[in-house]
Amino acid sequence: MDQAKIFNAFMIHKGLKTTNQRKAILNSFLHSRSHCSTEDLYLKLRKKHPKIGYATVHRTLKLLVECGIAIEQNFGDGHARFEPLRADSHHDHLVCQQCGLIIEFEEPQIEELQNQVAAAYQFTIRNHRHELYGLCFRCARK
Amino acid sequence: MDQAKIFNAFMIHKGLKTTNQRKAILNSFLHSRSHCSTEDLYLKLRKKHPKIGYATVHRTLKLLVECGIAIEQNFGDGHARFEPLRADSHHDHLVCQQCGLIIEFEEPQIEELQNQVAAAYQFTIRNHRHELYGLCFRCARK
């Protein structure tokens, strides 16, 4: 089931309407570079849909998070960022504090150790953040 | 060298004054339960120092971070939190989304794998966040 279908099903379930604006936002979000902020997406959308409002972009992104198509990230620059969420995979992030580059990484051993830590404290993990901040290769050279 | 000494040395180095307010704030911070917000500390201080202002608490906490006595954390509730930083140890956090309980954990194997991940991307780590969100034992039972 692709994401448009998931979104439709979710909207019907919630008694909401899959409007043209919402379709355009979902589409633009899915074709966006990852980790875009609300404003990134709003500005990108304006080019093709000048009448779309910031509030609608914001509200739709919240809906995408609610139905599991998107995940909200926060890398400490004061702007919430969103990225498409794939049910079958997970990654964490390296964030360059100089140029803003975001690198994604997967490390199953860390995930496993994480589960062991939680188990030791009888803690139920619902989600987690693991972010390494510093300098990417390019920026470290300078 | 204890923290008051570190603070003094830092203040002299920066040409700033170790005022009574700043001393009171440092003292209250060090004796506070960990992970307190600016407002937590401000309200606690008011009891003994009713004339102290929120702005001064905020500014002093920033100074403590700058001189390495405190570290600023953010657990996603919209309030910056501060905790005393010990140079020789490091921990990460489990955060209960129900009752707000914060558990600290240390896992050297994770730290090591983290370094390996960074090395693989030729990434220089300056700092990192690793937080597991979910339910503590108590809250999971209910």
Add this chain to the structure above:
DNA sequence: AAAGAAATTGAAAATCGATTTCAAAGAATA
């Protein structure tokens, strides 16, 4: 098709923690 009911929209306003401003007060220096 027309009317009524309900949801959506976007501009503007409100929110809220963090940060800054500024005039008064307090120190240090000459």
Add this chain to the structure above:
DNA sequence: TATTCTTTGAAATCGATTTTCAATTTCTTT
């Protein structure tokens, strides 16, 4: 003392996020 500089706290500002609200659109019922 006069001068210069820092600090203070109340209030104002900031900026991203969220909400409000009147107008519009969509859906449902006659």
